[in-house]
Amino acid sequence: MENWIKCCKSNNDLVLSSRIRLARNINKRPFPHMLKEDEGREIVKSVEDAFYSSSFNSESYKTNYLWERSTISNEVSLEKHLISKNLIDNSNKSAFILDKDETVSIMINEEDHVRIQCITSSLNLEEAYDFADKIDNLLEEKLDYAFDEKLGYLTACPTNIGTGMRASVMIHLPTLSLSNKLNNMLSAVTQLGMTIRGLYGEGSKGKSNIYQVSNQTTLGLSEEEIINNLKAVVIQIVNEENLCRNTLIDKYRYEIEDRIYRALGVLKSAIILNSNECLKFLSDVRLGVEMGIIKDVDKISLNNILVNTQTASIYEMYNGKLSDKETNFNRAKIVREILKNETL
Amino acid sequence: MENWIKCCKSNNDLVLSSRIRLARNINKRPFPHMLKEDEGREIVKSVEDAFYSSSFNSESYKTNYLWERSTISNEVSLEKHLISKNLIDNSNKSAFILDKDETVSIMINEEDHVRIQCITSSLNLEEAYDFADKIDNLLEEKLDYAFDEKLGYLTACPTNIGTGMRASVMIHLPTLSLSNKLNNMLSAVTQLGMTIRGLYGEGSKGKSNIYQVSNQTTLGLSEEEIINNLKAVVIQIVNEENLCRNTLIDKYRYEIEDRIYRALGVLKSAIILNSNECLKFLSDVRLGVEMGIIKDVDKISLNNILVNTQTASIYEMYNGKLSDKETNFNRAKIVREILKNETL
Numbered sequence: 001m002e003n004w005i006k007c008c009k010s011n012n013d014l015v016l017s018s019r020i021r022l023a024r025n026i027n028k029r030p031f032p033h034m035l036k037e038d039e040g041r042e043i044v045k046s047v048e049d050a051f052y053s054s055s056f057n058s059e060s061y062k063t064n065y066l067w068e069r070s071t072i073s074n075e076v077s078l079e080k081h082l083i084s085k086n087l088i089d090n091s092n093k094s095a096f097i098l099d100k101d102e103t104v105s106i107m108i109n110e111e112d113h114v115r116i117q118c119i120t121s122s123l124n125l126e127e128a129y130d131f132a133d134k135i136d137n138l139l140e141e142k143l144d145y146a147f148d149e150k151l152g153y154l155t156a157c158p159t160n161i162g163t164g165m166r167a168s169v170m171i172h173l174p175t176l177s178l179s180n181k182l183n184n185m186l187s188a189v190t191q192l193g194m195t196i197r198g199l200y201g202e203g204s205k206g207k208s209n210i211y212q213v214s215n216q217t218t219l220g221l222s223e224e225e226i227i228n229n230l231k232a233v234v235i236q237i238v239n240e241e242n243l244c245r246n247t248l249i250d251k252y253r254y255e256i257e258d259r260i261y262r263a264l265g266v267l268k269s270a271i272i273l274n275s276n277e278c279l280k281f282l283s284d285v286r287l288g289v290e291m292g293i294i295k296d297v298d299k300i301s302l303n304n305i306l307v308n309t310q311t312a313s314i315y316e317m318y319n320g321k322l323s324d325k326e327t328n329f330n331r332a333k334i335v336r337e338i339l340k341n342e343t344l
Numbered sequence: 345m346e347n348w349i350k351c352c353k354s355n356n357d358l359v360l361s362s363r364i365r366l367a368r369n370i371n372k373r374p375f376p377h378m379l380k381e382d383e384g385r386e387i388v389k390s391v392e393d394a395f396y397s398s399s400f401n402s403e404s405y406k407t408n409y410l411w412e413r414s415t416i417s418n419e420v421s422l423e424k425h426l427i428s429k430n431l432i433d434n435s436n437k438s439a440f441i442l443d444k445d446e447t448v449s450i451m452i453n454e455e456d457h458v459r460i461q462c463i464t465s466s467l468n469l470e471e472a473y474d475f476a477d478k479i480d481n482l483l484e485e486k487l488d489y490a491f492d493e494k495l496g497y498l499t500a501c502p503t504n505i506g507t508g509m510r511a512s513v514m515i516h517l518p519t520l521s522l523s524n525k526l527n528n529m530l531s532a533v534t535q536l537g538m539t540i541r542g543l544y545g546e547g548s549k550g551k552s553n554i555y556q557v558s559n560q561t562t563l564g565l566s567e568e569e570i571i572n573n574l575k576a577v578v579i580q581i582v583n584e585e586n587l588c589r590n591t592l593i594d595k596y597r598y599e600i601e602d603r604i605y606r607a608l609g610v611l612k613s614a615i616i617l618n619s620n621e622c623l624k625f626l627s628d629v630r631l632g633v634e635m636g637i638i639k640d641v642d643k644i645s646l647n648n649i650l651v652n653t654q655t656a657s658i659y660e661m662y663n664g665k666l667s668d669k670e671t672n673f674n675r676a677k678i679v680r681e682i683l684k685n686e687t688l
Contacts, residue, residue: 254673258615265613271602329598 001103001131004121004170005307008299012290014238016170016210016303017119019081020128022136023155023164024114025146031156032090032109040093044108050142051097051106056135060100066091072320075312081119086110104131111156112164114139123234125167125227133223152219162219167227169234170199174209174287175244176237182211185237193217194233200279200306207279208306213237245291260288264297267305268339272325273332278309301338309334345447345475348465348514349651352643356634358582360514360554360647361463363425364472366480367499367508368458369490375500376434376453384437384453391452394486395441400479404444410435416664419656425463425543430454448475455500456508458483467578469511469571477567496563506563511571513578514543518553518631519588520581526555529581537561538577544623544650551623552650557581589635604632608641611649612683616669617676622653645682653678 004017025031032040044065052058066074066087074091077083082102087094087110094109107115116135118128146154153164160166176182186196195216200208213234215226249256263284267273286302288294307313309331315321318330348361369375376384388409396402410418410431418435421427426446431438431454438453451459460479462472490498497508504510520526530540539560544552557578559570593600607628611617630646632638651657653675659665662674 254615254669258676261613261615262610265609266606269605269609271598271605325598332602 001101001118001120001127003101003103004119005303006300007121008303009122011292011299013122014172014241014290015123015234016172017121018123018125018128019117019119019166019168019170020125020132021118021166021168022114022116022132023112023153023160023166024116024136024139024143025154025156026113027144027146029113032093032111032113033156035093035109037092040090040109043113044093044095046143047106047108047114047139048095048097050139051135054138054142056138061097061104062100063095063097065095067093072312072315076316079310079312080307082117083107084110084115104135106135112160114143123169123231125169125231129165129167129223129227159216160218163221163223163226165218165223165226166214167230168212168214169230170210170212171234171237171241172209172283172286172290173211173237173241174283175248176241177209177211179244181240181244185240189213189233189237190216192229192233193221194230196237200310207276207283209283210306245287249291256287257293260284260291260293264288264294264339267335270332270335272328273309273335274324274328275309275311275331278305278331278335282306297339304338305335308338345445345462345464345471347445347447348463349647350644351465352647353466355636355643357466358516358585358634359467359578360516361465362467362469362472363461363463363510363512363514364469364476365462365510365512366458366460366476367456367497367504367510368460368480368483368487369498369500370457371488371490373457376437376455376457377500379437379453381436384434387457388437388439388452391450391458391483391487392439392441394483395450395479398482398486400482405441405448406444407439407441409439411437416656416659420660423654423656424651426461427451428454428459448479450479456504458487467513467575469513469575473509473511473567473571503560504562507565507567507570509562509567509570510558511574512556512558513574514554514556515578515581515585516553516627516630516634517555517581517585518627519592520585521553521555523588525584525588529584533557533577533581534560536573536577538574540581544654551620551627553627554650589631593635600631601637604628604635604637608632608638608683611679614676614679616672617653617679618668618672619653619655619675622649622675622679626650641683649679649682652682 026043029043035043048063074088078085078088082098082105083096084107087096087107090109096108097106103119105117107117116132118132120128148154152162155161155164173182182196189196193216194213196211196213199210199212213230215230263281267281267285282302282305285294285297289297289299311327314327314330370387373387379387392407418432422429422432426442426449427440431440431451434453440452441450447463449461451461460476462476464472492498496506499505499508517526533540537560538557540555540557543554543556557574559574607625611625611629626646626649629638629641633641633643655671658671658674666674
């Protein structure tokens, strides 16, 4: 699988990444939140043993024990969506096995004992699922999963019972977001057992205009059905977004171009950039690249900025916590550097 | 003399230009507002005759008859401060003699029969005065000026009686303007028989932060005294502005740099620019150049943008009246072109 940050096959693709997450638990053991520290670390050990002793080529994988890592390092992994808030909350007894390319993360003692997460670029849920499924099968050979013939995989939270699978897709939806059509879409999508939420930026209304569409239903449908349904919905949302863009460009070409070029102008020149502003301008520039208006910036640079200008990532780069002012100063510096160096 | 637009001796000079204007009238003839069209044109003829038949090297000079020119051409000359609103109001009987470099303009039938205007770059009132005085003397050889032994030169408006001279200096005062200190300064300056008013941008509060300091008193002081007083005040205002800049930069270096670089970023990339925005950003960039923060833009480009992005100048460049939207689009285009080509 390809890391979505470092990959861009086509500029007009609005889908950034596809993610599959499988939740699994070990039979007859309390769920993580009930585990004492030593019991939790035993689970970590047994999952590790199962993984590294399997026939899987695990050479490029490495376990990260949260209790050994700094708060900033854990926050950086959270910002990259490699781990979850829940995993950090359990950091005295949690870990994650990560591959070198950062496309696979096996979280241990998140809400469930095992959460296999595979992320790939673009709309490619099948590839992510195939990979997650392969790891799942290998682990199952060694671990005694909590499984019910009728219900399927048992999980700490009932919303995950059944397949234990959450499939999600990251999409850039600036014009749907602008036109408020996203709210109508959300209710339609909810009725289909799926949801849309903002990613990046505080609050659900992401300033980044990057949204995650994912299944809510895990029970009563096969993995294939869940993936196909989600894919169909994503394709429809992307079509709507493109329609919305075309309507806007027909009516307000200069205004949109102005917004896009100014955003790039500011990102290239600002000395201080707060997070919300950065995300907003980044979305404008991404729109420009997707629409073929901006030709000399690549999406990989934009992905890099998106991921590397989050607060913990800046702290890590500058070796420790910074004041807001210093953070905003260094954010602007990183953005200028990336746009200077990585521009085609 | 050097045209202030095309000249920049030093980047940290806050004074853009110095101007001398002498008001003169011909004896025993009604003031211009009382002249019928044919009488007015006779005055034009007699001033022209006096000028071109003098010993002055008038080769590079040309008379522009306002009644022969288009409204847009007259407006462009107004925007360049080569002529006044009053001259345009009398356009059926007014004219101006202009040199090729556009540093000397002899307006005929403005408020007074003759107004000799000399503009040079930087703080150099003496040079402008010497040139105006030379032309004045040559004209006086041929024209019978309205002059009173006690009062001096007689003018249509009593505020100009005496020397008939207005000396004025254009200065860039962004931080005094920001800090509201300009208002206090205005009252002090008024007591000294001088005034400060905004130049460029609608209303007195110029968005350009370019102000004109000029004498109000024309009676009871010699030309030399007026010039020396004005010079002293200008030097004091410039010192205050520089002090204010240093205080600000000590406290808010990054914030000021951010504002300056963003302004340049937007000017280089905008697709639509309205006049006020353009003037505001231009002032920020000029501040950057003056403070040595921006090194790859020259002031000549900034002067060119200031003068050539005014509405009538844009109309003239694009051969006719345009809608607001088209004007703002073409303004942005001109700005991008100038910053692309004329950047050092």
